[in-house]
Amino acid sequence: MSGWKRKVPHLLSLLIFPILGLIYTYLNTQPSKAIEIPLKVDSYIPFIPIFVIPYIIWYAFIFGYMIYFCFKDLKVYYHALITIVIGEVICFLFYIFFQTTVPRPVLAGNDWITSMVQFIYQNDEPYNCFPSIHVLTTYVIMLAFIQIKKKHLFNTLFVHMMGILIILSTLFIKQHVVLDVIASIIIASVIHSFVVELATRSQKNSIRKLARSKRTSFSSKQIISQKND
Numbered sequence: 001m002s003g004w005k006r007k008v009p010h011l012l013s014l015l016i017f018p019i020l021g022l023i024y025t026y027l028n029t030q031p032s033k034a035i036e037i038p039l040k041v042d043s044y045i046p047f048i049p050i051f052v053i054p055y056i057i058w059y060a061f062i063f064g065y066m067i068y069f070c071f072k073d074l075k076v077y078y079h080a081l082i083t084i085v086i087g088e089v090i091c092f093l094f095y096i097f098f099q100t101t102v103p104r105p106v107l108a109g110n111d112w113i114t115s116m117v118q119f120i121y122q123n124d125e126p127y128n129c130f131p132s133i134h135v136l137t138t139y140v141i142m143l144a145f146i147q148i149k150k151k152h153l154f155n156t157l158f159v160h161m162m163g164i165l166i167i168l169s170t171l172f173i174k175q176h177v178v179l180d181v182i183a184s185i186i187i188a189s190v191i192h193s194f195v196v197e198l199a200t201r202s203q204k205n206s207i208r209k210l211a212r213s214k215r216t217s218f219s220s221k222q223i224i225s226q227k228n229d
Contacts, residue, residue: 027092027128035100036101037100038178042178049117050113054162058137058169061141062141069144079147083192083195090191091187098130100129100180101127102129120175129175130176130180134167134170134176136184136188137188138163139184144192145160
């Protein structure tokens with residue numbers, strides 16, 4: 001319980017996610033002009049309703065692993081959090097100035113899988129497609145997990161396999177096209193690398209300053225000792 005209490009102030013930073021969600025919802029309305037950007041390969045990607053399951057698991061996947069990072073390594077936690085926030089802000093700028101849309105298939109049947117897809121379609125308009133926030137955040141989790149030390153093999157396999165399934169699900173339930181996925185992976189990779197590099201340099205500079213401060217303090221003590229002698 002004491003561990004949770006120490007982590008609560010850090011976990012509260014996750015409240016930024018609902019705020020980002022509200023911004024996404026605000027921008028997810030029919031624009032005056034939205035374009036389609038499919039590649040030829042997109043026409044060969046089938047609609048596979050069962051992939052709605054990993055698509056929905058995404059919500060638990062992101063929050064679950066962010067909490068895991070918070071308890072496992074705060075540096076990894078904040079690297080991931082900052083990357084996601086910056087990445088989503090970049091996505092929002094695209095949604096404002098370069099809005100895209102993805103044609104959706106006509107759903108047939110009343111089984112529970114089709115009903116789940118219908119639920120997604122009804123609650124998420126076919127806009128805000130390029131880049132994909134689903135893919136961006138998932139890939140950030142996968143990148144951040146690589147930084148975790150002393151992790152179980154099963155956990156490693158799970159995070160990457162589930163991450164891949166979530167990314168593929170955006171294509172197979174026709175929420176996104178290939179270019180949306182590629183753009184998201186590039187954005188996530190670049191921002192995460194930048195955040196980690198910046199944090200590493202900052203840490204090294206702090207260590208150097210501390211070392212110089214200790215040397216200066218030691219030299220001052222030596223001078224005072226020599227004068228007293």
